[in-house]
Structures are given as C-alpha cells and as structure tokens.
Amino acid sequence: MKDQNSMSQSPTDTKADPTETKTDPPDSEDFTFGDWTVRVTKSHIMGSQCEAEETCTADTTPEHLCNFCRYERELSLPSLPDMVFADNILQLRHREGGTITFCALDALRCVNPKESSLQVAHAAVWREARADCQGAQKVVEPYDWTYTTNFRGTLAGALRTEATTERIDLDKLKVREEIKFYSEVYLYDDELDDNGCTRCVAKVRVMPSGIFVVFRHYLRVDQVLVRINDTRLYSPAGASHFLRESSTRQAAISDLRVPASVYTNPDIVWQHLPVVEETVDKICAAGSASV
Numbered sequence: 001m002k003d004q005n006s007m008s009q010s011p012t013d014t015k016a017d018p019t020e021t022k023t024d025p026p027d028s029e030d031f032t033f034g035d036w037t038v039r040v041t042k043s044h045i046m047g048s049q050c051e052a053e054e055t056c057t058a059d060t061t062p063e064h065l066c067n068f069c070r071y072e073r074e075l076s077l078p079s080l081p082d083m084v085f086a087d088n089i090l091q092l093r094h095r096e097g098g099t100i101t102f103c104a105l106d107a108l109r110c111v112n113p114k115e116s117s118l119q120v121a122h123a124a125v126w127r128e129a130r131a132d133c134q135g136a137q138k139v140v141e142p143y144d145w146t147y148t149t150n151f152r153g154t155l156a157g158a159l160r161t162e163a164t165t166e167r168i169d170l171d172k173l174k175v176r177e178e179i180k181f182y183s184e185v186y187l188y189d190d191e192l193d194d195n196g197c198t199r200c201v202a203k204v205r206v207m208p209s210g211i212f213v214v215f216r217h218y219l220r221v222d223q224v225l226v227r228i229n230d231t232r233l234y235s236p237a238g239a240s241h242f243l244r245e246s247s248t249r250q251a252a253i254s255d256l257r258v259p260a261s262v263y264t265n266p267d268i269v270w271q272h273l274p275v276v277e278e279t280v281d282k283i284c285a286a287g288s289a290s291v
Helices: 067-074 104-109 121-129 266-272
Strands: 027-033 036-042 089-094 099-103 154-156 159-162 181-190 196-207 210-221 225-236 241-252 275-285
Touching: 027 181, 036 181, 036 196, 067 104, 089 181, 089 196, 089 210, 099 104, 099 181, 104 181, 154 159, 225 266
Parallel strands: none
Antiparallel strands: 027 036, 036 089, 089 099, 099 154, 159 275, 181 196, 196 210, 210 225, 225 241, 241 275
C-alpha cells in the first residue's frame, strides 16, 4: 500500500491517458461498504465543440444539452482546461439517500472567473498562446488561468455538516491492510501551454477499517510555485459520517530545496509544502447520532 495521500502510483507530470475511446459510453461501478455505496463513473475526454447530433442552440433545454454546451452555459469561465472528463464522477451515497459528489463541473464552478490567483508573466503568455483557440477568443478580462479550485465536494440529500475537533488518523491509514476497492478518477488536466501543470483528481480506497477519499487539485507553474489543495474524507467501518479535512499547501519553487523530479510529482511534493490554510468538519447522515 502506498502512503495515505497518494494511495497508489499515480502519473507524474504527464497528461492523463484515458482507456476509454470517445465513442464508449460511461462505465460505472458500485461498491457498498456498511451504510455507504461508492459509485465511480469514468468516460472519455469532453470534446472542444458541440457534441450533439443536432447542434445545441439557445433554446435547447438544460437536460438536452451536450456536455460541452452545458459547461459553456453553466460556467462563467472564458476558457476550459485542455482535458475535461465531463462524465467522470466519484460519489459516496448513504443508504438514507444523502450524497457527496466529486465531478469536474462542480470543481470548475469554484474557479475564480474574474481574476487570477497568480499574477505573473506566465498568465499573459498563456492567454496569448490560446488567442486562436476556439472558445478562447472571448478572453478579454483576467481570470484564473490556472483553474485552481477550492472545491470540497457537493453535498445533497439527507446530510448535514457540523464542527468537530476530531482529525483523520493518518498514521492508522499507513497500516497495511486489504484493499477491498480502489479507483482513481480524473476530472480535468491542463499543461498550461508548457508553463506547468494543473490537475484535478479524486481517489477512493475502501479497506476493512473504513473508506478513505482524497480529492486533490495540483498546480505547478514553472519557475514560480507549487500549490496543492487537498480534501480528505474518512469514514470508519460502521460509521454514518465522514471526517473532512481540507488544506492548501504552497511554496515558491525557489524555496523548495528538492530535485525538480519531486515538485513535478504531487504525491511526493505535498510533504515539502507548508500549510497556509486548513478547514476541518464532519459530514453526518441526517438521522445519525454524532459521535
């Protein structure tokens, strides 16, 4: 078993290589563990133009929009990452109906559409490189060109959040045990026109001791900084709640005293980044008693 954050060997700084072809339908898999069912759906990369057999129009109802047009309509971003896995979803569903969902659309909703979180020369270079790309012509104002998201999962149904002082026992998660279910779900990825990498991915691991999820946004801007936004969720076996811990870690590359191969690998570099922000809470099924 890998460490509690990487959970498995993940690619270094290369684009995701989906196994599905564009014509394949989404592939879903369920795994039930106690009160929770983990559902993973994977599919191909979203196209860069309307994918409908009959082109979507302004009169097309939301439920009939293709993925590309739905993203264009629902997001305020003037451009999207190079690779968006619009149908990929990781969902945790409680037996009473509440859900915690991780998907690209909701993650991109949290990207700042009006200003960049990183005001460096790379932003102007990036926008200029995309000036002739379809969908990018309308880029006239600054926005977060790094697609940084502070998304923590979408809660729906019979779930509530509450404050807690409990923390996920990461040392316990280092103990070797049987892996009953594992999956890695890519949501979006972009190499920032060779200026670095921005990647959003969710991983889930089910063990006899519980369910562990890591949702991560990794950003590397060459010669500038590395930033990792992580949300970890853990539900012990038999529990109807998840502990949720979210953190932002970042450092200037000039301050990182590690080889370049380290800061291009998010599963390693996070250990070398100082925490600049942290949030902790508990997600509970509505009818469950808080422990």
